[in-house]
Amino acid sequence: MSIVAEHEYQAKDYKSDLKPIWCPSCGDFGVVSAIYKALARIGRPPHEIAFVSGIGCSSRIPGYTTAYGFNSVHGRALPIAQGIKLANPDLLVLVAGGDGDGFSIGGGHVPHAIRRNLDLTYILMDNQIYGLTKGQLSPTSPRGLKTGSSFHGSLEEPVNPLLYVLSYGAGFVAQGTPADMSGLADVIEEGIRYPGFAFINVQSPCVTYGQEEQQLRVHKQKMQSLKDLAHDTTDRLKAMALAQEYGIKLYTGVFYRNPEPAATFETAVRELHDRLVPEARLRVDILDTFRPQ
Amino acid sequence: MRNDLIIGMAGSGGDGIVSAGESLMSALAREGYYAIMSKSFGSQIRGGESSCRLRISTDPVLSPGGTLDVAVALNWEDFMRFGSELPVDGRTVVIYDSNTKVQPDKLPLTEVRPAVAIPVPIQETARQHAGTDKAKNTVVLGLLAGWFKLAEENVLAGIRRKFGKKGEQVLRGNERAFAAGLEFAAAHPVDLDVVMAAPKAANGKILLLDGNEMCAAAAIFAGCDFFGGYPITPSTEIMHFLSKELWKHGGTVLQAEDEIAGIGAAVGASFAGKKAMTATSGPGMSLKTEILGLATIAELPLVCVNVQRGGPSTGIPTKSEQSDLFQAIFSAHGDAVRPVIAPISVHDTFRMTVEAFNIAEAYQTPVILLSDQEIAQRKETVPAINTANVHVVNRRLPTRSELDNYVRFRVTDSGVSPISHPGMKGGNYLASGIEHNEKGAPTAKGDVHARMNEKRIRKLIPLKHRRDLFVIEGDSHAPLAMVSWGSLAGVASEALERARKAGMRVKLLIPKLLYPVSEEIYRDFFREVKAGLIIEQSYQGQLYRVLRMYVDLPRGVQSLARSGSNPILVEEVVSRLQQLTLDLQRGRVPEPEPMLG
Numbered sequence: 001m002s003i004v005a006e007h008e009y010q011a012k013d014y015k016s017d018l019k020p021i022w023c024p025s026c027g028d029f030g031v032v033s034a035i036y037k038a039l040a041r042i043g044r045p046p047h048e049i050a051f052v053s054g055i056g057c058s059s060r061i062p063g064y065t066t067a068y069g070f071n072s073v074h075g076r077a078l079p080i081a082q083g084i085k086l087a088n089p090d091l092l093v094l095v096a097g098g099d100g101d102g103f104s105i106g107g108g109h110v111p112h113a114i115r116r117n118l119d120l121t122y123i124l125m126d127n128q129i130y131g132l133t134k135g136q137l138s139p140t141s142p143r144g145l146k147t148g149s150s151f152h153g154s155l156e157e158p159v160n161p162l163l164y165v166l167s168y169g170a171g172f173v174a175q176g177t178p179a180d181m182s183g184l185a186d187v188i189e190e191g192i193r194y195p196g197f198a199f200i201n202v203q204s205p206c207v208t209y210g211q212e213e214q215q216l217r218v219h220k221q222k223m224q225s226l227k228d229l230a231h232d233t234t235d236r237l238k239a240m241a242l243a244q245e246y247g248i249k250l251y252t253g254v255f256y257r258n259p260e261p262a263a264t265f266e267t268a269v270r271e272l273h274d275r276l277v278p279e280a281r282l283r284v285d286i287l288d289t290f291r292p293q
Numbered sequence: 294m295r296n297d298l299i300i301g302m303a304g305s306g307g308d309g310i311v312s313a314g315e316s317l318m319s320a321l322a323r324e325g326y327y328a329i330m331s332k333s334f335g336s337q338i339r340g341g342e343s344s345c346r347l348r349i350s351t352d353p354v355l356s357p358g359g360t361l362d363v364a365v366a367l368n369w370e371d372f373m374r375f376g377s378e379l380p381v382d383g384r385t386v387v388i389y390d391s392n393t394k395v396q397p398d399k400l401p402l403t404e405v406r407p408a409v410a411i412p413v414p415i416q417e418t419a420r421q422h423a424g425t426d427k428a429k430n431t432v433v434l435g436l437l438a439g440w441f442k443l444a445e446e447n448v449l450a451g452i453r454r455k456f457g458k459k460g461e462q463v464l465r466g467n468e469r470a471f472a473a474g475l476e477f478a479a480a481h482p483v484d485l486d487v488v489m490a491a492p493k494a495a496n497g498k499i500l501l502l503d504g505n506e507m508c509a510a511a512a513i514f515a516g517c518d519f520f521g522g523y524p525i526t527p528s529t530e531i532m533h534f535l536s537k538e539l540w541k542h543g544g545t546v547l548q549a550e551d552e553i554a555g556i557g558a559a560v561g562a563s564f565a566g567k568k569a570m571t572a573t574s575g576p577g578m579s580l581k582t583e584i585l586g587l588a589t590i591a592e593l594p595l596v597c598v599n600v601q602r603g604g605p606s607t608g609i610p611t612k613s614e615q616s617d618l619f620q621a622i623f624s625a626h627g628d629a630v631r632p633v634i635a636p637i638s639v640h641d642t643f644r645m646t647v648e649a650f651n652i653a654e655a656y657q658t659p660v661i662l663l664s665d666q667e668i669a670q671r672k673e674t675v676p677a678i679n680t681a682n683v684h685v686v687n688r689r690l691p692t693r694s695e696l697d698n699y700v701r702f703r704v705t706d707s708g709v710s711p712i713s714h715p716g717m718k719g720g721n722y723l724a725s726g727i728e729h730n731e732k733g734a735p736t737a738k739g740d741v742h743a744r745m746n747e748k749r750i751r752k753l754i755p756l757k758h759r760r761d762l763f764v765i766e767g768d769s770h771a772p773l774a775m776v777s778w779g780s781l782a783g784v785a786s787e788a789l790e791r792a793r794k795a796g797m798r799v800k801l802l803i804p805k806l807l808y809p810v811s812e813e814i815y816r817d818f819f820r821e822v823k824a825g826l827i828i829e830q831s832y833q834g835q836l837y838r839v840l841r842m843y844v845d846l847p848r849g850v851q852s853l854a855r856s857g858s859n860p861i862l863v864e865e866v867v868s869r870l871q872q873l874t875l876d877l878q879r880g881r882v883p884e885p886e887p888m889l890g
Contacts, residue, residue: 069723079554083561280541
């Protein structure tokens with residue numbers, strides 16, 4: 001897919017009239033703004049963008065853009081997005097959702113989306129809590145966290161989304177926070193431009209049920225730019241070492257970017273079509289396949 | 294001379310009994326006979342029991358038939374495992390391998406003595422002439438061709454084609470094994486009328502295929518561009534055929550990581566403007582149910598095939614049943630009405646699959662195509678289908694002026710709103726599983742919810758008047774009636790013919806549209822009916838119960854239903870009809886049986 005701007009777009013061109021249902025100062029406001037900005041820089045017209053989500057507070061996000069949106073069912077954004085991309089590879093396809101949507105109920109789809117390597121950008125809004133159901137454990141909640149469903153404290157270790165996707169083989173892995181709006185828009189833009197599956201973990205605080213130490217003001221003090229650390233983004237093992245510190249440190253920027261992106265699934269599909277379509281009989285003649293031999 | 298012959302064969306997996314059946318069928322089809330072949334297996338992948346039942350006729354046939362005219366047992370243990378699937382009676386010719394050491398008068402059959410039992414040294418002959426047990430099935434083909442005068446030349450030609458690729462030695466061995474089978478038959482004439490009449494005419498452009506292949510081919514014909522699925526018995530062959538053919542038509546086949554992802558990707562492709570399908574069987578259907586609901590509320594066309602097998606849960610994956618009707622109709626949460634249609638044969642699977650796509654696209658709804666293992670995995674001779682007469686429907690896209698101020702879910706007179714897809718400028722909208730207003734904006738307002746529910750259900754009402762999705766046969770004023778669906782419809786159809794020949798006044802209704810229930814069509818059909826049978830392959834009699842729910846069935850209409858893998862036979866239906874006729878003549882209206890469960 002070539003990303004060529006037909007004409008200049010501005011962030012507001014991607015903003016819909018729907019008023020977000022999010023709580024005031026929810027981190028997701030920052031995420032959607034960063035998406036508007038990144039899309040404007042990319043410059044694809046909204047009708048050529050499909051934006052797919054599952055269920056959760058953050059999954060409302062497609063409706064707040066002017067793209068074709070699909071606010072689907074819990075955990076299934078990735079399969080639906082893959083169907084869309086395969087049906088029309090020319091579309092720019094974004095996928096978004098929360099940590100529960102992506103790594104709990106939908107966790108089984110993540111490795112497969114990554115190994116197929118369609119050109120999708122998956123933005124995970126990670127707030128370590130279930131907000132829409134009013135405060136229960138999420139797969140990224142730290143051990144010991146007391147919530148509505150863990151009255152005496154969580155007994156489970158959290159998943160590490162960054163380490164998971166790196167070990168599944170994702171070609172682009174980054175992290176951002178609305179505490180650094182310009183950095184967030186940058187990684188989203190870069191993820192979209194990456195020709196293959198791109199994963200962006202956004203630390204997007206829940207102001208109502210989230211922990212004190214996960215709020216934006218804490219992020220501001222804690223966040224550490226990977227660029228400033230002179231991290232080599234082509235080194236997957238170093239990226240994995242840094243990702244180990246998920247939950248302890250808050251690194252922002254690109255963890256890993258495959259310097260030689262693998263061919264995408266849709267490229268392989270195009271090649272298969274180029275090879276097979278010329279030998280096809282007409283659809284109306286398909287039954288001729290079954291003349292007895 | 295016979296016009297109709299039913300051959301049942303059973304052996305171990307490696308005996309190649311199914312492959313022999315396929316060779317024979319192929320030869321007979323070329324000869325001009327009509328045929329149906331169903332296969333049945335144990336659940337083992339290798340070495341388990343396998344069987345086939347081949348029905349040959351000089352006229353088109355509708356069901357795999359009842360009692361066997363010819364039974365072939367390579368060993369009795371495997372044969373007996375099929376029980377009522379391979380019924381033998383006093384008219385049956387039994388052929389079996391003499392290496393079983395069973396005396397002809399001591400066959401391990403329960404309470405029946407066949408007309409004749411012929412022990413044949415099948416294994417010994419195969420070893421002697423081909424040097425391998427693998428040629429046992431070829432010996433069987435020689436025996437059948439010899440005794441019943443079945444397409445000897447064409448069978449031999451088929452053997453040559455099949456084994457020609459495997460080298461001179463294998464080919465000659467099989468030719469000798471076939472000839473030895475013929476010779477054995479010639480040397481041991483059977484004193485019964487077993488010779489098959491010549492076919493009436495060459496069949497011309499006949500096709501030979503099974504229901505899964507037909508479904509997949511029809512999907513390609515209907516314009517399907519995307520298939521997302523996950524392997525599951527007995528529907529997987531749909532994916533196999535598409536994986537070979539759909540790509541050639543620019544389509545895509547995705548073997549998803551699970552059943553949910555398979556239907557999810559299909560819904561995504563549909564949202565993106567393509568005709569999409571998924572296929573599964575019972576347990577997979579349970580997993581797909583949530584996304585079916587999404588397709589209903591997001592008003593996205595989708596064809597979901599369920600090839601029914603024995604359930605619940607893993608149940609009997611390799612055997613046919615019709616016990617997913619309740620699931621098809623009622624498994625949705627919320628007020629989701631989705632069309633359910635069922636083909637009645639391999640032949641009919643073409644039209645019903647195209648119909649499933651047409652309904653899905655025309656009404657922007659998921660459609661459940663409810664096939665069953667019997668139809669899906671049996672091979673039939675199918676007369677050439679004139680595809681020029683088969684209409685293909687595409688979804689109603691918005692016009693340029695409708696895109697100017699586009700309202701995706703506009704409440705129209707028909708309930709159907711023009712549907713855009715990504716890439717269409719001005720058509721941008723939010724598809725969602727959350728309730729939405731006409732523009733697609735999420736809402737929790739009760740009045741909007743009610744209006745949208747009404748729209749989504751109202752748009753399907755025209756389906757209830759689709760009389761072309763119902764077949765009515767027999768005496769229209771008959772007091773006695775049958776209703777049957779899916780693969781059992783052929784059994785009922787044949788029972789109707791026999792019952793009428795026996796002088797009974799009876800008629801038959803075959804609904805191919807099972808939901809929404811067309812009350813009017815049933816009401817007309819049952820108007821003068823006093824008694825009857827709803828015939829189906831499920832323990833509860835699921836169609837019977839659905840009809841009791843929606844239609845004022847006459848009191849004397851009973852359920853004739855049974856769990857899968859225990860076929861309902863034509864003879865049995867006819868005898869029930871006889872009993873009901875007697876009851877009516879005596880002025881007695883039979884009582885419906887109390888409902889279990």
